[in-house]
Amino acid sequence: NAGVTQTPKFQVLKTGQSMTLQCAQDMNHNSMYWYRQDPGMGLRLIYYSASEGTTDKGEVPNGYNVSRLNKREFSLRLESAAPSQTSVYFCASSERGTPGTGELFFGEGSRLTVL
Amino acid sequence: GENVEQHPSTLSVQEGDSAVIKCTYSDSASNYFPWYKQELGKGPQLIIDIRSNVGEKKDQRIAVTLNKTAKHFSLHITETQPEDSAVYFCAASKGGAQKLVFGQGTRLTINP
Numbered sequence: 001n002a003g004v005t006q007t008p009k010f011q012v013l014k015t016g017q018s019m020t021l022q023c024a025q026d027m028n029h030n031s032m033y034w035y036r037q038d039p040g041m042g043l044r045l046i047y048y049s050a051s052e053g054t055t056d057k058g059e060v061p062n063g064y065n066v067s068r069l070n071k072r073e074f075s076l077r078l079e080s081a082a083p084s085q086t087s088v089y090f091c092a093s094s095e096r097g098t099p100g101t102g103e104l105f106f107g108e109g110s111r112l113t114v115l
Numbered sequence: 116g117e118n119v120e121q122h123p124s125t126l127s128v129q130e131g132d133s134a135v136i137k138c139t140y141s142d143s144a145s146n147y148f149p150w151y152k153q154e155l156g157k158g159p160q161l162i163i164d165i166r167s168n169v170g171e172k173k174d175q176r177i178a179v180t181l182n183k184t185a186k187h188f189s190l191h192i193t194e195t196q197p198e199d200s201a202v203y204f205c206a207a208s209k210g211g212a213q214k215l216v217f218g219q220g221t222r223l224t225i226n227p
Binding site: 004040041042043044045048058059090092103104106107108109 | 119121124149151156157158159160161164204214215216217218219220
């Protein structure tokens, strides 16, 4: 089993460009999440999907949109990238409905640079 | 909302010695406290967690202690080995519809 797979692993964008980060999990988990990791700030939740068909905002949702395409896939879209969105993005999944009630399984991350 | 503070931000210990990382949280209703380990170029991985009805939990060389009165919890690693070098994150949550809040991370380096 691959676990949680993210693509791309690296991306460089110019300010104003758009892009989508893809995430897929093969553990049949109900819940999926997108986090961003910045130096000295830990991991911050952008959006999550407690189950197929639902999405909710996390701590830092501004500038992002998400789509829960099916049970396996959860994508994160930046419509108009800004330098403040330069970060490492992690997708995660869990069996239970919301963060904080079960183990999170993380992908290996996507490093995004916005110039 | 919940706020989690983690200290120190960097920690360097000699191989074989013990390492302790401490976290404080602000919301007394938080009841779930996991610790994640992130190796270079990888995503975080859960190494141990504790719930508020327990004061201490051990798993081989790692242990977590929780003091609900003082609202702090700590990760203890004994007999450290080179493979323990990583970034460690604590987190806290009230569970249910609440979100998991992470600390800022501690970069642990084990010196041979």
